[in-house]
Amino acid sequence: MSKKSALHIAKGVKEAPFINPNWKGAKRLKQDTDSLAEAVLQGDITALSAAITIAESTSPDDEIKCRSLMNRLHPKSGGAFRIGISGVPGVGKSTFLEAYCSFVLNNDPDARIAVLAVDPSSEWSKGSILGDKTRMESIGKSSRVFIRPSASGGRLGGVARSTFEAVTLCEAAGFNFIFVETVGVGQSETVVSKLTDCFLFLAMPGTGDELQGIKKGIMEMADVIALNKCDGDRTNQAEQSAIQLQGALQLITRTQDHWQPPVLQISALNATGMEEMWSALDRFQRHGQLNGWIEERRREQQEYWFKSNIGALLFERMSEKETWGKESDSLLAQISKGEVSPFEASRRLMDKILA
């Protein structure tokens, strides 16, 4: 029963929809989300997919379903170690994930891994030319792995919200490792660092110039740094790059947790350095749990999303006011004539609306 209902809700799924002969309108909706939530809690992958599809959907119906699902499942979330992965395009994030997840699956019989992707570029293009779906094939076949290539965010709150909800749903479904990979460009690092417990930054051993370019922002965000592609000719370069990175890291004092981010040398291609990665991440998680950083970080993140979503909602609700449209149009006309700056115009609109 629960499975069938899940399929019914999953609009992207190919099976024919299950038609309930005892259709009861609104009650039906409640039943659907209840049984879907139940199926997610039992670790049903099809139900999990369907639930994430609902979280990503922009239809008002799905929004109601999503709220009810999230209210049910949010209290069951929080059980995974959430790891964000970032690095410039070409650094080998997908190859790394494939190698590392294989290692984890082989070494930890209890590991269940979810891989999610954050792609803010999809707000422009609704997708990437070259998806990572086709990569990560070897791990994708395991029943202990769930890969969701690209969470697009059409609804209010955007990419961040649908990714947050996807993390919650994966945790409710019993996944204990969640990787959130940044895809594309733009604000992905910021979003990912505010959704995860641990931020893993992949870099390439290269010119000193490249390392200098890693600005303080990302160095402060990174909890673990790995130099990927440390193979073949690059081995010597790698050593030097690692020393330089460690030097740069020493300039940063992390008062909040006193964690010293390790710099690892790995090769995802040859699957070397995976054990060191495992122990670095494990050490971070254990220290973070013992000292309460992870809990503290999650608290701060939730506060952040709470506040940032309020901004978006306020805009949505206030713009439904009658005076809004008229004032806003007249100010936009002044803006386009170059009479007033957009920032000044927004202040004037506020003065009228909230008068």
Add this chain to the structure above:
Amino acid sequence: MSKKSALHIAKGVKEAPFINPNWKGAKRLKQDTDSLAEAVLQGDITALSAAITIAESTSPDDEIKCRSLMNRLHPKSGGAFRIGISGVPGVGKSTFLEAYCSFVLNNDPDARIAVLAVDPSSEWSKGSILGDKTRMESIGKSSRVFIRPSASGGRLGGVARSTFEAVTLCEAAGFNFIFVETVGVGQSETVVSKLTDCFLFLAMPGTGDELQGIKKGIMEMADVIALNKCDGDRTNQAEQSAIQLQGALQLITRTQDHWQPPVLQISALNATGMEEMWSALDRFQRHGQLNGWIEERRREQQEYWFKSNIGALLFERMSEKETWGKESDSLLAQISKGEVSPFEASRRLMDKILA
């Protein structure tokens, strides 16, 4: 007179403050911003620096000065060709700017160039480890060049707003080429693409993997693509990379302007390809002006900033309400107990505040 007033306002400037013996309170403030605005309009670099410092300041006094300055100078802005520059750290953005600006200065006697930097990472770290101030030395000495290394954004509206205001001020001061360089990581590309007429993306000729990694988001944003470091051993690679990039670009249809972004091969180090760059940018500007894209793009950008700043202002003003603090605290407590998701909590707060 105008210079002295400018110096008085510029808090970062080392000269002793000028004390007006005829202090007249509020009238004085008005005089100050008026004479500062006048000095900016006359192209006075010290005044321009002082005005940008005011735009970046977080003090309430400076905010009032800034509004009055912007209201005065905004109608005088819009005269420059605004070029955004992006690319991964290490691609050589500063070296390129140095080589290209030297070329422009030598070939266009009327060129006056401003170089601004957008650094969203400063919202975390209030600055980068390695500023670009010390680079670009050769062009920095010219009186026709104005370099402002890092616009930090402490005030509401943040980096975007202070950069927008810096662009306006530079235009009011008569600069006709404005480069806005992305520094650091995070949302800089998005911000820069929404502040400029033309988006120049610098890439490195390298592995195909690296090129594949350039996702559709940035390809759609880019108006001109340049492969930098096409020198020495990389010449062959460069040719191949250019062909691949051109192939990827053909998958994108730009319905709004039908512009086909060119892929250039340059070497900032050897100052080769600068003429091609000049002609590519010039072609973009002429087509854009003839067909009205640039105007249209600026209109859309201003609309975007108008709307996004409204969100921030709404938040600021509503949070001053009495019920806000109590409700917000109680919801935050529920969030931290894991009872409710931050997104759901924000909806509940809205329901209470706007009831």
